[in-house]
Amino acid sequence: MADDPEEGMLSWDESVFRDEHVFEIDYVPETFKHREGQTQSLTYALRPAVRGSRPLNVMVRGPPGTGKTTAIQKLFDEVGAQTSDVRTIRVNCQVNATRYSVFSRLFEGTFDYEPPSSGISFKKLFGQIAEKLVEEDKVLVVALDDINYLFYENEASDTLYSLLRAHEEYPGAKIGVVVVSSDPALDVIDELDSRVQSVFRPEDVYFPVYDQPEIADILDERVKRGFNDGVIGRDTLEYVADLTADSGDLRVGIDLLRRAGLNAEMRASRTVERQDVEQAFEKSKYINLSRSLSGLTDTERTLLEVIAHHDGEQAGDVYEAFHEETELGYTRYSEIVNKLDQLGLIDADYAEVDGRGRSRSLSLSYEKDAVLERLE
Ligand SMILES: Nc1ncnc2c1ncn2[C@@H]1O[C@H](COP(=O)(O)OP(=O)(O)OP(=O)(O)O)[C@@H](O)[C@H]1O
Incomplete structure (x- = not known):
């Protein structure tokens, strides 16, 4: 069968996953290493x-x-x-x-x-x-x-x-x-x-962040439970662990594995390759952003959207645009600015403004398009 072009291809009713559920957010792992x-x-x-x-x-x-x-x-x-x-x-x-x-x-x-x-x-x-x-x-x-x-x-x-x-x-x-x-x-x-x-x-x-070897070790366990044998090689797993170690958030790694698996299936491939991981990372790296956004109220989302359209501007100018949309006052506005800042969604830095003393300028902590896309 060596020259069968279909060999190595996944047919429509096959999957790289043994148990996709182990990559879901509410899954409680059986083993809990390094803690x-x-x-x-x-x-x-x-x-x-x-x-x-x-x-x-x-x-x-x-x-x-x-x-x-x-x-x-x-x-x-x-x-x-x-x-x-x-x-x-x-x-x-x-x-x-x-x-x-x-x-x-x-x-x-x-x-x-x-x-x-x-x-x-x-x-x-x-x-x-x-x-x-x-x-x-x-x-x-x-x-x-x-x-x-x-x-x-x-x-x-x-x-x-x-x-x-x-x-x-x-x-x-x-x-x-x-x-x-x-x-x-x-x-x-x-x-x-x-x-x-x-x-x-x-x-x-x-609870300190996990280092790369710990991440690789924990993810290896998920791989064994979640993927069929031989779906993901050691090098690819190490690569997933490298990308995860950059943020230290294990959620990124788990999401990467799942998305990379789906990408492999999309190519009808029986194995997950580096390219599947690279492609998945474009989405997985924003998992923390998505989580933070999911907890925001409508008003908080509106302000974030306004800031996205006025990235880097002075707090006073952003307030005017926000007030126009919501009719809310400055006190409430300031409270929300502080919350978005504490959540790491924006940076609210004090800076000297010519002739006006110190004022805050508001800028997004993430790329504008990534934020707007997830606010829709
Ligand atoms: N040692 C570990 N072994 C296996 N899975 C782990 C381990 N540590 C974390 N996880 C997995 O990583 C994900 C994130 O873990 P968890 O929700 O416990 O983090 P957290 O510190 O509470 O995060 P947050 O502060 O954002 O709420 C979960 O899917 C969890 O199953």
């Missing part, structure tokens, strides 16, 4: 909860895509397997960015149904969660994942304050908090009100 120290620290902090006492609070920090969420998911699964006396709830603060919304999520995690949509007061919401906890004599462990989003909305101190002082209002309520921040520029403790600082002394667990 032994962090996993141990987290386990140690939660151990008292398994014995029925209040656990140690923890602050988890590290750049995006370094395994923080996965570590917590795995830990919560393990706690769940050991005892039913601990209730673990992970709140995604990118989605639940206010105290009320965080507690709605806690209500849902407690009762298995959503709180009434007609709206009940925060006090009632909180009361029902805490009373149920005391009644069942359970320990509650709350993970506030991506807590940086609560800071951007100025809701972090109130939320933590309520959780940390719950036992004063509801004697017997045992709550531990794991806060997770993926914003390296945010000093969590420093940014909290002093009333919270005085009761929040968490254990610190840091």
Whole structure:
């Protein structure tokens, strides 16, 4: 069959993938390498909860895509397997960015149904969660994942304050908090009100970026589970790891593998080659941008679009264009500028302006077309 031109070609009902699901964002990996120290620290902090006492609070920090969420998911699964006396709830603060919304999520995690949509007061919401906890004599462990989003909305101190002082209002309520921040520029403790600082002394667990060999090792495992044998060679995998190591975000590597696989299939090839990876990288490198954009409100998206069309201009001039579209005032505008800056979507740098003193100029952190394309 050596001279069969069809040999090596993928037919329409074949796939390079053994299990495409392992490249999806909600996939929890079976093995979790290179995070032994962090996993141990987290386990140690939660151990008292398994014995029925209040656990140690923890602050988890590290750049995006370094395994923080996965570590917590795995830990919560393990706690769940050991005892039913601990209730673990992970709140995604990118989605639940206010105290009320965080507690709605806690209500849902407690009762298995959503709180009434007609709206009940925060006090009632909180009361029902805490009373149920005391009644069942359970320990509650709350993970506030991506807590940086609560800071951007100025809701972090109130939320933590309520959780940390719950036992004063509801004697017997045992709550531990794991806060997770993926914003390296945010000093969590420093940014909290002093009333919270005085009761929040968490254990610190840091997740550094993975280096190239670690990335290659972790991705190799995904490749084995996700692709059929021999689909991707070692050199190509090393290349994926090189590209991933530039940002250090493992999500880029996982997305690259999936897209490169799809590119290979598009060529009807049985193997993933360097060209498939190169082509995939044009999209995968923006995965963090897409994630940040998905959490923005309509108004925030509008401002980003306005900035894209006025890239590099002074804040005052950008405001005029923004105001024309939304009729919103300067205070709200400034708040959104700060949030976009904190999210790393724009750079808002102070610069001397002739005769006008210091003013901020606003510019996009990503290429204009990449941003506009994803805002559509
Ligand atoms: N050690 C590891 N082994 C296997 N997969 C991993 C490992 N670390 C991270 N991942 C994978 O990388 C992706 C990103 O991980 P995760 O969501 O845990 O990162 P994160 O630090 O919480 O990111 P962010 O701060 O952006 O929320 C996930 O798909 C996860 O399965």
